[in-house]
Amino acid sequence: MSEPQPGRRRLSRRSAVLVVLGGGALLLASTALPWATAPARSxxxxxxxxxxxxxxxxLVPSAALVVLAAGLAMALAGRVARVVAALAVALGxxxxxxxxxxxLGDPEPAVRAAVGQDTGMTELAGAAEVTAWPVVALVLAVLLLLVGVVLPFRMGAWDRVGQRYERDQASAPAAGSTRQRISDWDALSRGEDPSDPEDR
Structure with missing residues (x-):
């Protein structure tokens, strides 16, 4: 994937991960709610x-778990793995x-199977009806698909996890260096003991 163009708005790692994890969690939570109902006769x-x-x-909760796993991978991985994770979000x-x-196209088989489990019979007393929750889940699924497609072009040059810490460590003055000796003299002038970790 090519780097984002200067005119394009780049998305931070934190924002991208929160969007993916939030969408995946909402999608998974929606599957615990009733999606279809029907009267059954026993x-x-x-x-x-x-x-x-x-x-x-x-298939939906399994896909939501794929999205959540991809979001976690995106939070920790390098650039190539992030792109793969974004594509996994789109796939989920x-x-x-x-x-x-x-x-949504045919809720009756699912309801009929539930009737068989609950009553031991497969006879419906009326037509199966869907609730609003599968529509909500469909909207979330479409949004996650779009997010997964767009993310590789909006990621920018995120630092690898631990890279910032490595930079901070590299920029710290080495013991015995000129910069460290100047820092020690400054500490002495303030009445501090440079050898005491609590004064550093």
Whole structure:
């Protein structure tokens, strides 16, 4: 991937990681909520059965975990690995979108399977209906897909983790150097003991 052009706004590592982790966490959390409901008839009575996203669209929570793992990798990795992680975010968003669209297109098989588990029967007393949560999940999936595609062009030259610390260590004056001796004289003039770590 080419470096971002000077006129383009670069995204900080912190912002990128927060966006990816936040989107992945919200997507995963949405799968714990009811995505579809339907009335089911058992031998005793008629009741309403609900299906969560993790049950009705098992691909979505798996894709959300991929996004979260990619976000963590992005926080720690070098440039090449960051680009790979960004593409993994796009892949996770795309897979999640596919899973949501499949359920939105035909929620009845997922609800029928839930009816079989809850009542031991597969007969529905009415049509299956989807809630607003799969739509929310679809929006999140599309956003994560777009973020994953755009990120490689907006990352800029992030420092490798630990690189800033290495620079700070390299810039510290070496013991016995001219710069260190001047620093010691300055400490003495202030009435401090340069050999005492607490005065440094």
């Amino acid at each position: 031998a005793m009575a008629t009741s309403t059965v609900s299906v969560t996203g993790s049950t009705g669209a098992a 968003g795309g897979l999640a979108g596919v899973g949501v669209i499949e359920l």
